[in-house]
Amino acid sequence: MVQYSTELDQAFAAVSDPTRRGILERLGRGDASISDLAADFQMTLTGIKKHVQVLEGAGLVTTQKVGRVRTCRVGPRRLADEATWIGKYQEMLDARLNRLEAFLERTKGKPS
Amino acid sequence: MVQYSTELDQAFAAVSDPTRRGILERLGRGDASISDLAADFQMTLTGIKKHVQVLEGAGLVTTQKVGRVRTCRVGPRRLADEATWIGKYQEMLDARLNRLEAFLERTKGKPS
Numbered sequence: 087m088v089q090y091s092t093e094l095d096q097a098f099a100a101v102s103d104p105t106r107r108g109i110l111e112r113l114g115r116g117d118a119s120i121s122d123l124a125a126d127f128q129m130t131l132t133g134i135k136k137h138v139q140v141l142e143g144a145g146l147v148t149t150q151k152v153g154r155v156r157t158c159r160v161g162p163r164r165l166a167d168e169a170t171w172i173g174k175y176q177e178m179l180d181a182r183l184n185r186l187e188a189f190l191e192r193t194k195g196k197p198s
Numbered sequence: 199m200v201q202y203s204t205e206l207d208q209a210f211a212a213v214s215d216p217t218r219r220g221i222l223e224r225l226g227r228g229d230a231s232i233s234d235l236a237a238d239f240q241m242t243l244t245g246i247k248k249h250v251q252v253l254e255g256a257g258l259v260t261t262q263k264v265g266r267v268r269t270c271r272v273g274p275r276r277l278a279d280e281a282t283w284i285g286k287y288q289e290m291l292d293a294r295l296n297r298l299e300a301f302l303e304r305t306k307g308k309p310s
Contacts, residue, residue: 091216098214102207107283114290161291165284171219172281178226179273 093145097168100144105129106137110146113160120156205257209280212256217241218249222258225272232268 101107105127112118112126124134138158141147145163149156213219217239224230224238236246250270253259257275261268 094219095214095216098210101283101287102210102214104203104207107206110287111290114287114294116294160294164288164291166288169281169284169288171213172277172284175213175222175226176276176278176281178223179276182226182228182272 091167093163094167094171096144097146097163097165100140100146101165103137103140106141109134109137109141109158110160113147113158117157117159120158123158203279205275206279206283208256209258209275209277212252212258213277215249215252218253221246221249221253221270222272225259225270229269229271232270235270 101110108127109123112123118126120131120134120138123129123138124131127134129137138147138149142149146160146165148159148161150159151157213222220239221235224235230238232243232246232250235241235250236243239246241249250259250261254261258272258277260271260273262271263269
């Protein structure tokens with residue numbers, strides 16, 4: 087398991103906030119401007135911009151400014167490394183629980 | 199997709215730190231005391247305790263104090279909801295990219 091990774095840090099931190107997860111889900115249905123998002127989430131433009139910047143920093147949202155409108159699109163990162171990390175964590179946890187179970191079985195079987 | 203979830207918030211935030219991911223990986227190899235972890239990660243007891251508290255709050259680590267020694271064990275949470283959320287994000291992203299691609303194909307096919 088890769089322990090140190092700025093990308094993992096940023097991506098996990100980005101999706102640890104319910105509004106940011108909501109923004110990703112909203113953008114999954116279609117591109118949206120900062121104003122659209124502010125209206126949808128009943129937040130100030132400044133508040134939404136901050137969340138979008140965090141998502142953009144993590145590669146989960148791409149923005150493009152045309153004139154005065156900044157449009158947000160989901161992607162390009164697929165959270166593939168994050169999914170892999172969680173999968174490895176689960177394998178490790180299962181292996182650990184199996185070892186503990188085997189140990190308890192052996193201990194139980196011994197005459198006291 | 200479930201947008202609001204304190205459990206998702208806490209778990210994603212917990213694994214967004216490289217030391218905390220390292221602690222989980224270390225505990226996957228076997229239980230460890232706070233002092234063991236402090237030695238392994240070359241951190242102060244206070245620093246390690248804070249990280250362990252975050253992991254414990256997210257249900258990723260269980261601790262038990264016997265005498266003066268607090269032993270840490272990985273689990274019980276498997277990050278199952280987090281894996282599901284990422285899976286749904288990936289499906290959504292793929293569907294969005296497919297729709298964009300189809301739109302571009304249609305646009306390209308039209309006479310200008």
